[in-house]
Amino acid sequence: MIGVILKISARNVWRQKKRSFLLAGAIAFGMFVITAINGLTGGVVDNIRVNFSHALGGHVFISGSEYLDRGTIVYRIADDEKLLTALQQNGESIAAVTRRSQAMPSLIFGSRQAMQLVYGVDFQQEDKLLGSLVVTGGSLKDVTNEQLIILPRSVAERLGVEAGETILMRLDTVTGQRNVGEFVVVALIEDQERYGISAAYVNRGYLNTLVGLGLEDYQALNLFLTDMEQADALGQSFRAALGVPEPKRLAEVQDMDDEEAMAAMFGFTRASEVEPWEGIKYQVTTINQIMEPVEAAVNALKTIGLAIFIILLVITMVGITNTFRMIMIERTKEIGTMRAFGMQRGVVRNVFLMEALLLSAGGALAGLIAYGLAAFILGRISWDTVPAMQFFLDQGRITFTASFREITFNTSLILAMGLLAAYFPAKAAAKLSPVKAMSSNL
Amino acid sequence: MRKHKALLVLLILACCWTAAAAEKDMSIIEDILRKVDEQSSFPETDLSAVLTMIIEDPEEGLEKIVVRHFRRDDGERFLLLIEEPRTQRGQGYLLEGDNLWFYDPSSRKFAHTSLKESFQGTDARNADFSQWSYSSSYKVVDYTEDVLGNFSVxxxxxxxxxxxxxxxxxxxxxxxxxxLVLRTQEFSLNKRLMRSGLFPSYTKVGDGVIPTQMIFIDELVEGKKTQISLSEISTAKLPDNVFTKAFLERANR
Incomplete structure (x- = not known):
């Protein structure tokens, strides 16, 4: 029987090509919009996560601090035995390990100065970092000069410095003494300040000598994982091994002030609440914690997208309901004839519902095909000439990542709403009396 | 052979004598440093003054900050209360022994800061408003004699x-x-000149002396310097509640 219903329904849909095309087109448009929003936001989140991880040097970040007798807090991991043991225990999940130092110095060029976060990195070890930076001036081909600095473009503009020129760096050692370094600007890179990362990069060894650390010392150990999805689990494992309490999530700190929220989320101790401690106090942060605000913004965008999608569907539903009412009126005699030949009421209703299902499924499929085509075409275009967008892109290209779960949900929603829209006209059609229907003048 | 040996002994003796003569007596300078510290401290009285700072910044232009300064060396306390400009009025610093607090009336919060930090982005450090401690913080490495202006130094x-x-x-x-310290130069860990200080005028206050004019020059940023003038200097006893957080909070009401 289903085969007969399917055949009659398909014939009816095909019979009114223009009308079917318009209805399915409206559904396809809705499906295309919601899938495109999901795909684009999904791709953007993935790209930001990857670019963040390269800029920050890992997926899991472990830093340490010591409390000296006279009350000075020194940020360094000097005795890393405990950390290395934890590293060994989780070796299988770790693809690469990077060690970094950092400082917040004042960069000076002539009479201008600017405060800037500076990471000390091992450029030979962090080859992926160089690949992720978008160079707008100078070059990253030769990074062998010990006193080189890679500078965000906005900072270079503030200082009035260009690639090849020498700047001064005024900074404090880990115990708070003043020091000065000279750096040659080798490259200017696109700034990521608006996304929370604005960092200059220098050689770790030279930065260490300036901040009073040994050449091989480091302040943060960053882990690249074999599977980024494991970031939270690995973070938990390291926290357990290093005696670090679990941090609070973004949703749990909504009522706290900024300082308190940062302390609760990232394990920083409030300056006014510092108590002396012995040994190294570790902090373990994952890329997911850092991405939480970005994901919250993207989720808000997705919710708006879903709301627009549902509004589009409701409008289309009204269209489908009206169309099926019209179809019912047009086919009154035909329904009467079929009922006279013995077709049951349920079959008449199911023919109508199957038509709605075919239209919805066809529209959804067309929307998905249109999304696939758009994703393919847009994904082939290189956006290298738009530096401000680079942080959202994968090596200059837009990527779309719509999840199977989202596509299934949206398709189910379309089918369900299509069926709902056709249900009442279908029910009315099924209730028609064969005699009255056949004698109808319509 | 004997002649050669005698000559060698003489030569060694001569070298030792020259080296001993060349070694300077640093204790003289150490005494002077102690005196410098002593005459700039006021253990028996309180000290208050109004500091007028003129900051010359090639980027920001000229800026004026007026600060009321209260100091009690017995207990290592000071309180700095900003009166000008209006946008920073009510901000203040309170030193209580090892702890230095910064108070911002807009957030009504105290934040921990350090004597090593610069004061409000000027070329002065927070420590410049405390008593000097050259003799305990530094050791004398060398000294020479010279003339600076009309003064033998x-x-x-x-x-x-x-x-x-x-x-x-x-x-x-x-x-x-x-x-009297007329001029200072301060160097980084890798011995690069970072800041120069000039102290062209002093005044006698009670048993001590304090500079009434200080000029701090940033030697890294071209053209950046801060000039500080002291006025309304007094050694009158200050109420104990001046050196409290509550005083800073109340000062803004």
Missing amino acids: YVVDLEAVDDTVPYPYAKLWITKDSN
Whole structure:
């Protein structure tokens, strides 16, 4: 029987090509919009996560601090035995390990100065970092000069410095003494300040000598994982091994002030609440914690997208309901004839519902095909000439990542709403009396 | 052969005598440093003054900050209350022994800060408003005698005894007759000149002396300097509640 219903329904849909095309087109448009929003936001989140991880040097970040007798807090991991043991225990999940130092110095060029976060990195070890930076001036081909600095473009503009020129760096050692370094600007890179990362990069060894650390010392150990999805689990494992309490999530700190929220989320101790401690106090942060605000913004965008999608569907539903009412009126005699030949009421209703299902499924499929085509075409275009967008892109290209779960949900929603829209006209059609229907003048 | 041996012994003796003669007596300078510290401290009385700071910044232009300064060396306390400009009015610093607090009336919060930090982005450090402690923070490495303007001075090279001071190396020009510091140079850990200080005028206050004019020059940023003038200097006893957080909070009401 289903085969007969399917055949009659398909014939009816095909019979009114223009009308079917318009209805399915409206559904396809809705499906295309919601899938495109999901795909684009999904791709953007993935790209930001990857670019963040390269800029920050890992997926899991472990830093340490010591409390000296006279009350000075020194940020360094000097005795890393405990950390290395934890590293060994989780070796299988770790693809690469990077060690970094950092400082917040004042960069000076002539009479201008600017405060800037500076990471000390091992450029030979962090080859992926160089690949992720978008160079707008100078070059990253030769990074062998010990006193080189890679500078965000906005900072270079503030200082009035260009690639090849020498700047001064005024900074404090880990115990708070003043020091000065000279750096040659080798490259200017696109700034990521608006996304929370604005960092200059220098050689770790030279930065260490300036901040009073040994050449091989480091302040943060960053882990690249074999599977980024494991970031939270690995973070938990390291926290357990290093005696670090679990941090609070973004949703749990909504009522706290900024300082308190940062302390609760990232394990920083409030300056006014510092108590002396012995040994190294570790902090373990994952890329997911850092991405939480970005994901919250993207989720808000997705919710708006879903709301627009549902509004589009409701409008289309009204269209489908009206169309099926019209179809019912047009086919009154035909329904009467079929009922006279013995077709049951349920079959008449199911023919109508199957038509709605075919239209919805066809529209959804067309929307998905249109999304696939758009994703393919847009994904082939290189956006290298738009530096401000680079942080959202994968090596200059837009990527779309719509999840199977989202596509299934949206398709189910379309089918369900299509069926709902056709249900009442279908029910009315099924209730028609064969005699009255056949004698109808319509 | 004997002649050669005798000559060698004489030569060694001569070298030792020259080296001994060349070794300077640093204790003289150490005494002078102690005097410098002593005459700039007020253990028996309180000290209050109004500081007018003129900051010359090639980027920001000229800026004026007026600060009321209360100091009690017995207990290592000071309180700085900003009166001008209006946008910073009510901000203040309170030193209680080892703890230095910064108070911002807009957030009504105290934040921990350090004597090593610069004061409000000027070329002065928070420590410049406390009593001097050259003799305990630095050891004398070398000195020479020179003339600065009309004054005969000792030019003293200092090295920090530990890392509690921001500048690991310093050079002072101290007058021979009155132990006044006329000029300072402060150097980074890798011995680069970072800041110069000029103290062209002093005034006698009670048993001590304090500079009434200080000029701090940033040696890294071209054209940046801060000039500080002291006025309304008094050694009158201050109420104990001046050196409290509550005073800073109340000062803004």
